[in-house]
Amino acid sequence: MxxxxxxxxxxxxxxxxxxxxxxxxxxxxxxQSTRTVQGEIExxxxxxxxxxxxxxxxxxxxxxxxxxxxxxxxxxxxxxxxWAEHQEKLLRRLAGRLPHDVRVWKVAEAPSGFNAxxxxxxxxxxxxxxxxxxxxxxxxxxxxxxxxxxxxxxxMNEAAAQLLGEHDFAAYCKKRExxxxxxxxxxxxxxxxxDGIITATVRADAFCHNMVxxxxxxxxxxxDGHRGPGWPxxxxxxxxxxxxxxxxxxxxxxxEEVGYPADELLAARSVEARNKRTLPGAGCC
Numbered sequence: 001m002x003x004x005x006x007x008x009x010x011x012x013x014x015x016x017x018x019x020x021x022x023x024x025x026x027x028x029x030x031x032q033s034t035r036t037v038q039g040e041i042e043x044x045x046x047x048x049x050x051x052x053x054x055x056x057x058x059x060x061x062x063x064x065x066x067x068x069x070x071x072x073x074x075x076x077x078x079x080x081x082x083w084a085e086h087q088e089k090l091l092r093r094l095a096g097r098l099p100h101d102v103r104v105w106k107v108a109e110a111p112s113g114f115n116a117x118x119x120x121x122x123x124x125x126x127x128x129x130x131x132x133x134x135x136x137x138x139x140x141x142x143x144x145x146x147x148x149x150x151x152x153x154x155x156m157n158e159a160a161a162q163l164l165g166e167h168d169f170a171a172y173c174k175k176r177e178x179x180x181x182x183x184x185x186x187x188x189x190x191x192x193x194x195d196g197i198i199t200a201t202v203r204a205d206a207f208c209h210n211m212v213x214x215x216x217x218x219x220x221x222x223x224d225g226h227r228g229p230g231w232p233x234x235x236x237x238x239x240x241x242x243x244x245x246x247x248x249x250x251x252x253x254x255x256e257e258v259g260y261p262a263d264e265l266l267a268a269r270s271v272e273a274r275n276k277r278t279l280p281g282a283g284c285c
Contacts, residue, residue, distance in 0.1 A: 003113060003114075003115045003118065003119075003267060003270045003271075005077055006077065008079060008080055009077045009078060009079055009080060010077070010078055010079075010080050010083040010109055011075055011076075011077050011109070011110040011114060012075060012076050012077070012078055012083060012087075012107055012108065012109060012110060013073065013074075013075050013106075013107070013108055013109075013110040013114060013116065014041070014057070014073070014074045014075065014076065014104050014106070014107055015071070015072070015073055015104070015105045015106040016041070016069070016072050016073075016074065016102065016103060016104045016105060017068075017069050017070045017071065017072060017102070017103050017105065018037050018068065018069050018072070018101055018102040018103070019068055019101040019102075019142070020037075020063060020065070020066050020067045020068045020069070020250065020251070021066060021068075021101070021142055021251065022035060022101060023035055023036055023037050023065065023066075023101075023102075024036055024065045025037070025062065025063060025064050025065045025067070026038050026059055026061075026062045026063045026072075027062050028042070037063075037069075037102055038057055038059065040098060040099060040102055041057060041074070041094075041098065041102065041104065042054050042055065042056065042057055044094055044097040044098045045076065045094070047097055048086070048090065048093040048094060048096075048097050049078075049082055049085075049086050049090075051082065055076050055077065055078055056076070057074045057075070057076050058074060058075050058076070058115065058116050058117050059072065059073070059074040059116055059117060060072060060073040060074065060116045060117055060120050060123065060258040061117075061120075061123050061206075061207065061255055061258065063253075063255055064209075064210075064250055065250060066249070066250030066251050067250045067251075067253045067254070067255070068143065068251075068253065068254040068255070069254065069255040070254055070255065070256050070257075071124075071255060071256050071257040071258060072255055072258070073116045073120070073258045073260075074116050075110055075114065075115065075116040083109070087107070087109075090107050091104065091105075091106070091107050094107075111263040111266060112263070112266070112267070113263075113266035113267030113268075113270060114260075114263075114266050114270075115266070115270045116258075117273075118269070118270040118271075118273040118274055119260055119261070119266045119267075119269050119270045119273070120205075120206075120258050120259065120260055120269075120273075121205060121259050121260060121261055121269060122186060122203050122204065122205055122258070122259040123203070123204065123205075123206065123207060123255065123257075123258050123259075124187075124201065124202070124203040124255075124256045124257045124258075124259070125201075125202045125203075125207075125212050125253060125254065125255055125256060126199050126200065126201055126202070126253075126254050126256050127145075127199070127200040127202065127212065127213070127216045127248070127252050127253050127254075128140075128143060128144045128145065128197055128198070128199050128200075128252050128254075129144065129145040129146070129147050129151070129197070129198050129200070129216070129220070129248075129252055130144055130145070130146055130147070130196055130197050130198065131146075131147050131148075131149060131150050131151040131196075131198070131224075132146075132196050137195075140197075142251055143251060143252065143254065144197055144251075144252055145248060145249055145251065145252035147220055147223075147224065149223075149224035149225075150224065151198060151220070151223035151224055152222075152223050152224075152225070153190050153191070153192050153198060153223065155222050155223060155229050156190050156219045156220075156222050156223040156229075157189060157190055158222075158229040159218070159219055159222045159229040159230070159231070159232045159233070160188040160189060160190065160200075160219060160232075161188075162229075162230065162232065162233035163185055163188055163215065163232060163233060163236060164185050164186070164187070164188060165184065165185060166182065166183070166184040166185075167182070167183070167185070167236055168181055168182050168239060169181050169182070169183050169185075169208060169211055169236065170239050170240065170241075171235045171236050171238055171239055171240055171241060171242060171245070172208075172210070172211050172214040172215055172218070172235075172236065172245065173208035173209055173210060173211050173214070174208070174209040174210045176208070176209060179208065180208075181208045183204050183205060183206055183207065183208060183211065184204055184205045185202075185203075185204045186203045186204055186205065187201055187202065187203035187204075188200070188201070188202050188203075188215065189201050190219070200216055200219070202215065202216075206273075210247050212253060213247045213248045213249075213250065213253060214245050214246075214247050215232070216248050216252075216253075217245050217246040217247055217248045218231070218232040218235060218245050219232065220246075220248065221244065221245075221246075227244070
């Protein structure tokens with residue numbers, strides 16, 4: 001399936017960030033009173049371009065309520081005449097119109113075949129947690145989870161290494177009708193900084209709903225000694241949700257970066273990403 005822009009339109013890439021605390025996630029909702037990142041940016045675009053219509057955004061990764069983003073990517077298809085008129089001043093005008101908890105850092109015409117969602121080859125998240133017995137630095141409380149048990153980062157990394165690769169992550173995802181839970185987990189590692197904050201880096205080709213926060217919940221159980229390093233892999237192999245796996249709170253999670261292939265590979269990647277995945281050896285019976 002080609003991802004072609006309609007004649008007379010230009011596809012524009014937006015690089016953006018936001019503090020998720022006051023948002024009910026990325027995606028617009030039916031209730032007009034519900035505040036979302038997509039809603040704020042689409043409203044701002046409509047206002048600064050003096051358009052009578054709303055131009056819908058497509059995002060690299062939908063984030064849940066309370067989740068932050070530093071390196072989110074979206075695209076929007078704008079009429080060519082409107083883009084030509086506003087492109088030079090669009091970034092500054094958006095800065096003046098958007099609320100302070102969401103920023104667009106770059107707007108540029110996207111290369112041919114680009115789709116913010118389907119062209120992406122990986123998304124990288126960071127989850128930050130501290131086991132400081134005194135709690136979280138008040139200046140960081142909106143971005144760092146407090147875990148009230150000492151954490152063994154070495155044991156957590158031992159457990160994390162067993163989850164890498166392509167698997168069916170059904171045990172760590174909130175199932176959605178018709179959606180696959182097969183993902184390739186490319187990186188899962190944890191490091192304690194000089195300030196005592198433990199940062200988990202999680203990178204995959206894509207994520208299913210609640211996957212990152214569920215994985216972190218399992219690793220925290222290993223880190224505080226409630227489970228052994230082999231337990232998260234056993235949960236994964238079982239393929240069903242385990243009540244012992246807690247979905248940790250969203251405020252510790254930040255979408256840090258989205259990766260894309262070279263421009264000449266964008267269209268092919270977009271087609272590939274739309275194909276429903278199966279694991280090697282999976283058959284009809």
